Amino acid sequence: MPVRDAVDLRLVDIPLREVVELVRIDLPADQMEPVLERGLLPGSQLSPVRRSPSGDPIVMVDGTLLAIRREVAHCLCVRRPGSTGA
Amino acid sequence: MALFRDPSCHPDAGGGVLLADRQNADEVPLVALVGPPNAGKSTLFNQLTGLRQKVANYPGVTVEKHVGTTRLPDHRALELVDLPGANGFSARSMDERVTRDVLEGRVPELRAPDALVLIVDSTRLESQLMLVEPTLKLGIPTLLVLNMADELEQRGGAVRDDVLAERLGVEVVRTNARAGDGLDQVRDFLIAVADRGLLPPRPCPALSNVVTGTPLPMVDQFTERRRRIQEIGRVSGFVLPRGSRLTEQLDGLFLHRVWGPLVFLAVVILVFQSIFTWAVPLMDGVQILVAGSGAWVAEWLPESWFRALLIDGIWAGVGSVVVFLPQILVLFLFLGLLEDSGYMARAAVIADRMMYRVGLQGRAFLPLLSGYACAIPAILAARTVEDERDRLATIFVTPFMTCSARLPVYALLIAAFIPEQRLVGPFLGLRAATLIGLYILGALTAIATAAVLRRTLLRGRRDSFFMELPPYRIPSARSIALRLYDRSRIFLRRAGTIILAVAIVLWFLTQVPQSGGAAPPIDDSALGRMGQMIEPALRPLGFDWTIGVGLISALAAREVIVGTLGTLYSVEDPTQGSLQLQDALRSHLDLGAAVGLLVFFAFALQCTSTIAVMRRETAGWKWPVLQFSYMLALAYGFAFLANWLI
Numbered sequence: 001m002p003v004r005d006a007v008d009l010r011l012v013d014i015p016l017r018e019v020v021e022l023v024r025i026d027l028p029a030d031q032m033e034p035v036l037e038r039g040l041l042p043g044s045q046l047s048p049v050r051r052s053p054s055g056d057p058i059v060m061v062d063g064t065l066l067a068i069r070r071e072v073a074h075c076l077c078v079r080r081p082g083s084t085g086a
Numbered sequence: 087m088a089l090f091r092d093p094s095c096h097p098d099a100g101g102g103v104l105l106a107d108r109q110n111a112d113e114v115p116l117v118a119l120v121g122p123p124n125a126g127k128s129t130l131f132n133q134l135t136g137l138r139q140k141v142a143n144y145p146g147v148t149v150e151k152h153v154g155t156t157r158l159p160d161h162r163a164l165e166l167v168d169l170p171g172a173n174g175f176s177a178r179s180m181d182e183r184v185t186r187d188v189l190e191g192r193v194p195e196l197r198a199p200d201a202l203v204l205i206v207d208s209t210r211l212e213s214q215l216m217l218v219e220p221t222l223k224l225g226i227p228t229l230l231v232l233n234m235a236d237e238l239e240q241r242g243g244a245v246r247d248d249v250l251a252e253r254l255g256v257e258v259v260r261t262n263a264r265a266g267d268g269l270d271q272v273r274d275f276l277i278a279v280a281d282r283g284l285l286p287p288r289p290c291p292a293l294s295n296v297v298t299g300t301p302l303p304m305v306d307q308f309t310e311r312r313r314r315i316q317e318i319g320r321v322s323g324f325v326l327p328r329g330s331r332l333t334e335q336l337d338g339l340f341l342h343r344v345w346g347p348l349v350f351l352a353v354v355i356l357v358f359q360s361i362f363t364w365a366v367p368l369m370d371g372v373q374i375l376v377a378g379s380g381a382w383v384a385e386w387l388p389e390s391w392f393r394a395l396l397i398d399g400i401w402a403g404v405g406s407v408v409v410f411l412p413q414i415l416v417l418f419l420f421l422g423l424l425e426d427s428g429y430m431a432r433a434a435v436i437a438d439r440m441m442y443r444v445g446l447q448g449r450a451f452l453p454l455l456s457g458y459a460c461a462i463p464a465i466l467a468a469r470t471v472e473d474e475r476d477r478l479a480t481i482f483v484t485p486f487m488t489c490s491a492r493l494p495v496y497a498l499l500i501a502a503f504i505p506e507q508r509l510v511g512p513f514l515g516l517r518a519a520t521l522i523g524l525y526i527l528g529a530l531t532a533i534a535t536a537a538v539l540r541r542t543l544l545r546g547r548r549d550s551f552f553m554e555l556p557p558y559r560i561p562s563a564r565s566i567a568l569r570l571y572d573r574s575r576i577f578l579r580r581a582g583t584i585i586l587a588v589a590i591v592l593w594f595l596t597q598v599p600q601s602g603g604a605a606p607p608i609d610d611s612a613l614g615r616m617g618q619m620i621e622p623a624l625r626p627l628g629f630d631w632t633i634g635v636g637l638i639s640a641l642a643a644r645e646v647i648v649g650t651l652g653t654l655y656s657v658e659d660p661t662q663g664s665l666q667l668q669d670a671l672r673s674h675l676d677l678g679a680a681v682g683l684l685v686f687f688a689f690a691l692q693c694t695s696t697i698a699v700m701r702r703e704t705a706g707w708k709w710p711v712l713q714f715s716y717m718l719a720l721a722y723g724f725a726f727l728a729n730w731l732i
Contacts, residue, residue, distance in 0.1 A: 025305070027550075029304070031550060032304060032305065033174070033176055033304065034173075034550065035550070036304065036305065036308040037173040037176070037216070037308075038173065038213075038552055038554075039213040039216070039312075041309050041312050042305065042309055043312070044312075050337060050338075052341055052346075052435050052436065052438075052439075053341065053344075053436055054438070054439035055439075056435070056438070056439065058341065058435070058555065060329070062210055062326075063211075063212075063327065064213055064554055065337075065554065065555035066552060066553070066555070067435040067438070067552070067555060069442070069550060069551050071550065072550045072551075
């Protein structure tokens, strides 16, 4: 059985208020740019601060509150600070 | 003014191309305001130009370029252009295309700007500075404005402007554009622009505004850029401010699982109920003014064809539309408060999942909501929708949203045919419920249409959705007042042009052919005959020829039908007075036909301005023709059903 790599952690798995670091974005290249322009870059510190009534995450990144869909949050691979992923 | 010139960035200050070389001496200098969405560009623009323009605490509100003139203290003029907010110049959305084209001087009617004011929200400086590199790369003299500096300080944030200026190689000023703080420093920069003494930014070692060889992969480009920006932030001592406590607490309520949607619903009901109750005394006041002034003028004029035209044509026609001004203003007051307070962005988040299911996305929420005021700005606002198929779908369904031009028609018919009864305690009456029902009918049809479109003509992959949630702010009375003033002007200008013209033409059509020097009976007049010609087609809907005339005239703009009927019925029976329209209507329509007429207006694309803007935004006749036919078919079909069932 393959060991679950720390990189397999996705933003959707992170409990509210925990600060994590973005490691990789699993989106097709043509959908990448809007994500990057909003500061969701490998190395960004982000923290889910709330869920919308429909359950989509609202994250704090670089002092900005950003609402994203959970489909996108599924594509954001993150790691906890101190862990040695990637 | 001593302009900052960093020696490391300007090694040979004498060798640069001076701004003066770029301009003809007699041209008024042009300065463009650029920045990310919601950084305060429009507020600054308003402060500098005094021109009215839509400003809102909602990302992506400035959808067209706005040009205004500012006067410098020495009376020289300078042109400012306010560009749509951009996160980058990749030109993925139509908004970003507009911004990039203006900056690169590719818009035919606008030359390339002589200088830029890059305005950023200083409370989230690092993410906002991502735009600084692509901006400076344009090689145009630039001022960096750190806006909302008061909020930065209040919430414990900090940055050293001088270091920032040194590292970036541009001049930096702090402002609080809403309060007007720091504007003098911005004006100093504008004076320098007018003096034509500015140098374009030089390639700066701290930034990669040097054109390099092989481009890096996109992710690396962004991470590299962010690394450079973070380094600049670090040396200039940037401290990210604490999150706003108020925003956190309010979001706890407005985005709560249970309370969030309930508040959302309550807000919608409050808006609709208020335009039907609080606006009424004001409307009564305007009605008394119109009737009183008409009677007063009639008394002073001798009996003549001119008096008939003025009183029966113009006063009755234009007056019956002007009466609805208070109602439209109350609606815009609420929309303004919701946008400027920051609530609207939350409403978009609450709505996104539902919109996603029907084939739209959360960014379509603002266009669709603006559609409740007017489809034209709404269709332009759809430019913020990043995916082209999403944008087309949004544009196509926007005219189903109940625009304020339908409100006069609904208001008249509801008041005439729906009895005032309490439904739910003192809060919801039958009339308000009917109005809400019409709004829901439009919204549901829009949803169904979008769902069908995304499965047929506009099939394709779904783009992702991102929504920045700005901090809650107390709306500024000045901004709201400017917007209401602007709305009144637009509404009254329409009343004074389109509606006035239609009223005059209609009145003449009631006067010909003259028999023995007198006007013919109304049903023998040219207008009456036109109505009778299309009457057979309208009979199944329960409409007579007067409604037919109304529908023809409403092709110019929906609310014109109110003025037309005002003119028609007052001509028909001069003793009745133009403002007893409701009684007159009741003698022409039964309940089924009245409901049919309401439904007809809910669906039909009775607006030439919308058709024109559709053609422009979709670059062709295909979409407007398709949309007009589709909406007419729906309108006819459902009006027929209503008349048949009731």
